[in-house]
Amino acid sequence: MFVSTPSSTVRPNAVLAVLASAGILAALMQTLVVPLLGQLPQILHSTPSNTTWVVTVTLLVGAVVTPVAGRLGDMYGKRPVLLASFVPLVIGSVVCATATAVLPMIIGRGLQGMGVGIIPLGISAIRDLLPPERLGSAIALISASLGIGGALGLPVAAAVVENSDWRMLFWGCAVLAAVVGVLIFLVIPHIPTDGPAGRFDYLGAVGLGIGLVCLLLAVSKGASWGWSSTTILGLFAAAIVAILIWGWYELRTSQPLVDLRVTARPQVLVTNATSVVVSMAMYAQALLIPQLLQLPKSTGFGLGQSMLAMGLWMAPAGFTMMLMSPVGARLSAARGPKFTLAAGCVVIATGYAISLLVMGSTWGILAVTVTINIGVGFAYGAMPALIMGAVPHSETAAANSFNTLMRAVGTSISAAIVGAILAQMTVSVGGHMFPTENGFRVGLLIGCGVAIMGAALASAIPVQRVLTGVAPRPKVASKV
Structure with a gap:
């Protein structure tokens, strides 16, 4: 229990549930349009090259807004910035739901991308709101919300697209975003900042x-x-x-905006470098496995699953990632987050190694995605703990946002590498061009190698205590 200040009260379980829901919703935006990609040129009366911006713009806007949201959260308080982040999310969802051309859809998706800052803001708010003994497991859970949000996006979106009007995807997101925004307003208390706001x-x-x-x-x-x-x-x-x-x-x-002197501290610098590598390893399987599941069996190695079936085969991995987050937190408490990060990378590499042996089996692929996402859950829970253990309290939101940005850079690099490999290694089947089996194997081998590199980087993180004299975190009252 915290000693109280002001009139704020905290209900730890409610806070954790609301912030995890916010993280799931923000992550859901990333995979929401995947089932629609093939239909977008017809829906929006445009070309495939133009409709790819529906995905690209969300990545670009999210990358730019994330460090800005983190800095604003440190300056003006995490609660108001969290609430503000839901406004473009709701508006963007409505714009997408009513779009009849490619430009409004791109604008709406860009507004949805502004919600990505919710995740690092939520992680940093946890440091202020929860008792120290619950901090590790809470950070791991919020980080794991990335996995379950991404995993839910595919089957939910596929089911809606196959059985209803595609616009319901975005109307549903608008309603969910409004509901979670209201819950944040009701449940998350004011969090005092460390002094004057200063100049943005x-x-x-x-x-x-x-x-x-x-x-x-x-x-x-x-x-x-x-x-x-x-x-x-x-x-x-x-x-x-x-x-x-x-x-x-x-x-x-x-x-x-970003204190590069703090970012250059060895513990922060090497953790951010590891974040890039881990995100590359995580995203490689997210690109390769769905394609492998959906390729026709006539290719000789494809598994012939529908979009909805593919999403259902992928979904357990995201839930596993969340279920394993307390295990990762206990491991960090016992051995330190550096050990958990390195162990997570080893588990990811193991999953990729298994994938090379079971490519022709849907159950084998399920085991692969579950194994990889256990490792990702360990790694993603450990990285914010390492960051917050090395920066002043007044910069936790900005530091976590920069770490999230490094993850975005890693996923972008991974997408470019995997895309280039699959585009170069193709075969013609029934008059259609498909990636070859060797193309997938090369991509999976790269994922394995990158994960091993992540383990090496994690092992090299020089863990240090935060410098003395750093302002303590503000205390708020706690109520179970």
């Missing part, structure tokens, strides 16, 4: 946004636009220049 770093936000958009756009569109094209090379060059200028500016401003 607008130039830093613009500079980072330009650099991220150029980088992620080049990575995500390289395969379709051509890696050696003038546009892609120009985007990479612009990203490098923008990020270097941004870093120079951030080191010289008194109130930066």
Whole structure:
């Protein structure tokens, strides 16, 4: 129990349930449109190349908004920024539900992408609201909400698309976002900030946004636009220049968007590097396995599942990730989050190794996805703990948001690599081009190798205590 201050009260179980629901909803946005991708050109009367922006824009906006939301949360309080994050989520869902052309759909999906900041804000709020003895398991649970949200998205969206009007997907999201926003308003108390709000770093936000958009756009569109094209090379060059200028500016401003000196602390720096690698390993199987499940059996190795069946085969992995989060928390309490992160990477690598032996079996693939997601659950629960163990309390939201950004960079790189491999290694079956079995094996081997690299990086994290003199976290009253 906390000693009280102000008139705030905390109900730990309710807080955890609401923040986990918010994380699930934010993660749900990422896979929501996957079952629609093949139909979008007809639905929106546009070309396939234009409709791919329905996915790309969510990634780009989420990457830019996440560090901004984290910094605003540290400055003005996590509760108001959490509430504000649901406004574009609701509006974007309504815009998508009423869209009849590609441009409104892209705008709506961009607004939905602004909700990604909910996840790191929720993780950092947990540090303020829950007793220390519950902190580890709570962080692991919120992190695992990423998995269950992504896992739920595929079967739910597929079921709606196959049996109802596709617009119901977005109307449902609008209602859910409004409900969770109201629950946050009712359940999450005011969290005191560490002193005056200070000045928001607008130039830093613009500079980072330009650099991220150029980088992620080049990575995500390289395969379709051509890696050696003038546009892609120009985007990479612009990203490098923008990020270097941004870093120079951030080191010289008194109130930066991202405190690079804190980010450069060895524990934070190596953890963020590991986050990129772990996210690459996580996303590789999320791209490869669904395709493998849906490829026709006439290819000789495809499993011939429908979109809905594929989603149902993938769903248990997300639930397993959440169910195993308390195990990861206990492991971190006993051996430290560094050990849990390294162990998670080893489990991920084991899952990929198994996949090379059971590619032709749906039950074998189920075992693979469950194994990999157990490892991802361990890793994703340990990373925020390592970050918050190395930064001042006043920067927890910004630091967690930057870590979430590193995960987004990792997933983008993974998508580019896997996409390039499958595009290059193809075979013609019945007049249609499909990725080859060797293409999938190469992708799975890369996932295994990247996971092993993550274990090596995690083992090298130099864990240190937070410097003395860091402001203690504010106390709020606790009520079970």
